[in-house]
Amino acid sequence: MTLPIQIEAISIGRAANAPHYEYMTTFGKRTAELPVDHELWRKGKDEFDTAFKAEDEAFKRYRDSELTDPLKVADEERDKPYASLRDTIKAYAKFPIAETAQHAEPLLRVVRNYKIKTTENYMKESGLVDNMLQDLFQYRTQLRRLGLEIIADRLKAANDHVRQLLAERNDQRSAQIMGELKAAREATDRAYLTLVRLTNAYALLNPDRAEAQKLVALVSEDLEYFRRHAMSNPNANKKKKDDPDTDAQPDAEPAEA
Numbered sequence: 001m002t003l004p005i006q007i008e009a010i011s012i013g014r015a016a017n018a019p020h021y022e023y024m025t026t027f028g029k030r031t032a033e034l035p036v037d038h039e040l041w042r043k044g045k046d047e048f049d050t051a052f053k054a055e056d057e058a059f060k061r062y063r064d065s066e067l068t069d070p071l072k073v074a075d076e077e078r079d080k081p082y083a084s085l086r087d088t089i090k091a092y093a094k095f096p097i098a099e100t101a102q103h104a105e106p107l108l109r110v111v112r113n114y115k116i117k118t119t120e121n122y123m124k125e126s127g128l129v130d131n132m133l134q135d136l137f138q139y140r141t142q143l144r145r146l147g148l149e150i151i152a153d154r155l156k157a158a159n160d161h162v163r164q165l166l167a168e169r170n171d172q173r174s175a176q177i178m179g180e181l182k183a184a185r186e187a188t189d190r191a192y193l194t195l196v197r198l199t200n201a202y203a204l205l206n207p208d209r210a211e212a213q214k215l216v217a218l219v220s221e222d223l224e225y226f227r228r229h230a231m232s233n234p235n236a237n238k239k240k241k242d243d244p245d246t247d248a249q250p251d252a253e254p255a256e257a
Contacts, residue, residue: 006200007219010227013189017181019230021059024052024188026222031195034215036202044198048191055184062181071122071165078158079118082129085151086111092146103142110135122166129159 012020031045089111092104114132116125133156136143143149199219203212 005213005216005220006204007196007216008223009193009196010223012192013185015226015230017059017062017185019226020185021055023222023226023230024055024192027192027219028052030215030218030222031199034211034218036199036212036215037209038198038202041195041198041202044191044195048188048195051184051187051191055181055188058177058181058184061177071162071169074158074162074165075122075125078125078129078155078162081151081155081158082116082118085148085155086116088146088148088151100146103145106139107136107142107146107148110139122162126159126163126166129155130163133159 012023015023028049031048035042035045089104089107093101093108095101095104110132113135114128116128116132118125120128133152136152140149143152196219199212199215203209203216206212
């Protein structure tokens with residue numbers, strides 16, 4: 001007899017706060033759209049919803065502590081000189097006068113090496129901009145001849161301001177908020193694992209119930225996506241520490257029925 005597929009349990013707790021929250025949001029919607037007709041399962045679903053509601057509230061407080069208005073403004077003010085510097089270097093690299101284009105070539109290589117996106121999170125963008133500027137300032141002569149030194153200096157000042165605000169935010173972030181979110185996540189994880197086990201057990205004992213089989217299949221798809229895009233792989237990180245697109249392949253095992 002071929003056994004029905006089962007939802008695998010992976011170390012959800014290893015995920016960062018945002019992807020953990022997003023996955024649990026999806027799981028909550030899946031189980032609400034395809035409920036299992038069993039009293040024990042419904043009790044498990046209620047316990048999960050209660051636990052996740054507490055995580056939702058804690059996560060919102062955590063996010064509020066991160067995204068302060070001054071930091072948003074400072075980030076926007078940093079993006080302006082960066083975009084101006086990047087675009088002007090690109091334009092000079094295509095300049096019809098060879099000497100001007102030659103001055104821009106090493107600067108363009110530096111900009112292209114970093115491929116900075118202004119949509120990156122504050123901390124990552126700050127580090128990339130800082131490293132890029134260190135490389136660019138090795139070509140101060142070229143920057144000066146193209147009239148770009150003042151823009152690069154303004155970008156450095158703007159980036160330093162963002163980094164200062166980040167440091168202040170981290171110093172001021174409440175340990176109570178972090179502890180609250182950690183505890184709420186752990187409660188959600190326990191309720192999640194219980195509901196997964198109940199779902200697996202019901203699907204195994206009732207292979208003719210289409211809604212249970214569909215729920216298992218959809219949650220399994222969500223988990224696979226989560227595994228590939230949200231979980232960290234210690235071995236991969238050693239090779240590509242700063243590569244956000246590296247797929248993670250953590251160990252997985254079937255959840256106990």
